[in-house]
Amino acid sequence: MDIKTQAIEGTVASGEEPWVRVSRYAALTIAVYAVVFQLFAGFSPPVTVIGLMFLAFGVFLSSGRRRLAFASGTVALLLVVSFAAPLVDALTDLASLEAFALNWFLTLTAFVAFIGGIGAIRGESGRLVRPIVGLAVGLFVAGFVVSAVVAAGVEAAEPLAGDSRVVAESMSFVPEELVVGAGSGIWMENRDGLRHTFTVEGTDVELNVPGNSAGRMDLELEPGTYKVICDVPGHEAMAMELTITEGSQ
Numbered sequence: 281m282d283i284k285t286q287a288i289e290g291t292v293a294s295g296e297e298p299w300v301r302v303s304r305y306a307a308l309t310i311a312v313y314a315v316v317f318q319l320f321a322g323f324s325p326p327v328t329v330i331g332l333m334f335l336a337f338g339v340f341l342s343s344g345r346r347r348l349a350f351a352s353g354t355v356a357l358l359l360v361v362s363f364a365a366p367l368v369d370a371l372t373d374l375a376s377l378e379a380f381a382l383n384w385f386l387t388l389t390a391f392v393a394f395i396g397g398i399g400a401i402r403g404e405s406g407r408l409v410r411p412i413v414g415l416a417v418g419l420f421v422a423g424f425v426v427s428a429v430v431a432a433g434v435e436a437a438e439p440l441a442g443d444s445r446v447v448a449e450s451m452s453f454v455p456e457e458l459v460v461g462a463g464s465g466i467w468m469e470n471r472d473g474l475r476h477t478f479t480v481e482g483t484d485v486e487l488n489v490p491g492n493s494a495g496r497m498d499l500e501l502e503p504g505t506y507k508v509i510c511d512v513p514g515h516e517a518m519a520m521e522l523t524i525t526e527g528s529q
């Protein structure tokens with residue numbers, strides 16, 4: 281028996297390979313995340329499928345399943361890459377704590393899953409498991425604290441007399457059609473945990489409202505009909521019609 285075989289057998293004899301274990305916990309964490317995410321954002325078929333896939337990875341990952349660990353980590357990383365645009369938007373919007381925390385957690389978990397997969401397929405020792413998992417936990421806590429401080433400093437605007445009110449909730453605007461008099465203001469309440477914008481297409485009129493907050497602005501638009509959208513990546517379905525009439529409504 282050569283030294284390499286002895287080393288591998290020694291690892292197996294002393295229990296699960298450390299990086300396979302990291303992969304397993306990372307996969308199970310992503311599965312749990314899929315459930316928690318839907319508690320916040322509502323039922324989503326693709327998220328459910330992703331959750332079930334990582335549940336399967338977690339269940340089947342056991343000692344010796346190095347290639348499966350690598351596959352699990354790679355899929356986790358691809359997941360993050362394929363959602364890069366909304367992910368980066370949420371990670372750069374510290375004012376929306378809920379969305380920041382969820383996305384930061386998913387990003388770090390996916391990286392740990394990927395590093396776990398690399399460690400597993402290379403048969404690395406567990407020497408770096410603690411530092412890497414510790415670093416991920418530390419980064420999450422640090423990011424959470426910074427976002428919590430920034431979000432606590434956000435002051436929700438109060439509506440002024442005569443403002444038209446819009447609610448952004450469950451990734452849509454309510455109402456979907458709004459008629460306002462020229463020169464009036466708009467007040468938007470955001471009931472979602474992530475930021476939304478009230479962006480009047482074809483103009484530079486835009487109101488950005490962090491998650492679970494409210495904002496207002498004066499509408500300086502010529503009479504006419506406009507399309508209002510939310511310019512956050514992934515919110516393409518958010519739209520409403522705004523009509524500005526002559527004189528005040």
Ligand SMILES: [Cu+2]
Pocket residue numbers: 451475476477510511512515518
């Ligand atoms: Cu939006």
